[in-house]
Amino acid sequence: xxxxxxxxxxxxxxxxxxxxxxxxxxxxxxxxxxxxxxxxxxxxxxxxxxxxxxxxxxxxxxxxxxxxxxxxxxxxxxxxxxxxxxxxxxxxxxxxxxxxxxxxxxxxxxxxxxxxxxxxxxxxxxxxxxxxxxxxxxxxxxxxxxxxxxxxxxxxxxxxxxxxxxxxxxxxxxxxxxxxxxxxxxxxxxxxxxxxxxxxxxxxxxxxxxx
Numbered sequence: 001x002x003x004x005x006x007x008x009x010x011x012x013x014x015x016x017x018x019x020x021x022x023x024x025x026x027x028x029x030x031x032x033x034x035x036x037x038x039x040x041x042x043x044x045x046x047x048x049x050x051x052x053x054x055x056x057x058x059x060x061x062x063x064x065x066x067x068x069x070x071x072x073x074x075x076x077x078x079x080x081x082x083x084x085x086x087x088x089x090x091x092x093x094x095x096x097x098x099x100x101x102x103x104x105x106x107x108x109x110x111x112x113x114x115x116x117x118x119x120x121x122x123x124x125x126x127x128x129x130x131x132x133x134x135x136x137x138x139x140x141x142x143x144x145x146x147x148x149x150x151x152x153x154x155x156x157x158x159x160x161x162x163x164x165x166x167x168x169x170x171x172x173x174x175x176x177x178x179x180x181x182x183x184x185x186x187x188x189x190x191x192x193x194x195x196x197x198x199x200x201x202x203x204x205x206x207x208x209x210x211x
Contacts, residue, residue: 089145090147096169096171101124124158125154125159126154127151128152130147131147141200144199145197146195147196148192153182153186153189155188159191172197174196174197175193177192
C-alpha cells in the first residue's frame, strides 16, 4: 500500500485523471456485462414462467375434459364386444337402422340399446322389413356385418338427413354403396343402401370365443 501511495503521488495530475477515467470505464463495462447477464436471466425466467403457466392451463383443460372423454369412450365401448354372436350384432344393427329413421330418434341406454318410445309413427324416412345380412371377419381385430335395404321414395332433405345420421352413429356404421332413384313425375327420391357395421373385438377374446 505505501508503494502504491508513493506511485500515485509521483503521477502527474493528467496521469491521475487518465487512471481514474480508465478505472471508471472498466467498472462501467463490468456493470454493463453484469446488467446484461441479469436481464438475460430475467428473460429466461419469464419464458419459463410463461411455459409453466401454459402447461398448467393445458393440464387443467385436459383434466376438465377427462370425465367427458371417459364417458364418450364408455359409450363407444358399449357398442362393441368380442363376445357378441352374429344374431346379436344383426339385432343391434337393425335396431339402430330403425332408431335413426325416427324424426326424433330415441336415446340409447347405458348398453347402447335404444330406449323404447311411442314415437314410432313419426318417421323421418320409412323402412320396410329388413332382410338378413352377412358377417365378415375382417382379420385385423374387427368384424363387420353387411346388410342391404331399400328406402321408399322420400323428400331429398329427409333422405340426406338420414344418411348423415348413419355416418355419425355410435355403432361405427359405414355406407359401402348407395343407389338413388327418382321417378321423373315425382320429387321424392328412393334409395338402395348397402350398410356395414364395424365391431371391434379383442384378439384374446376372439381366440377364446372361436371367432
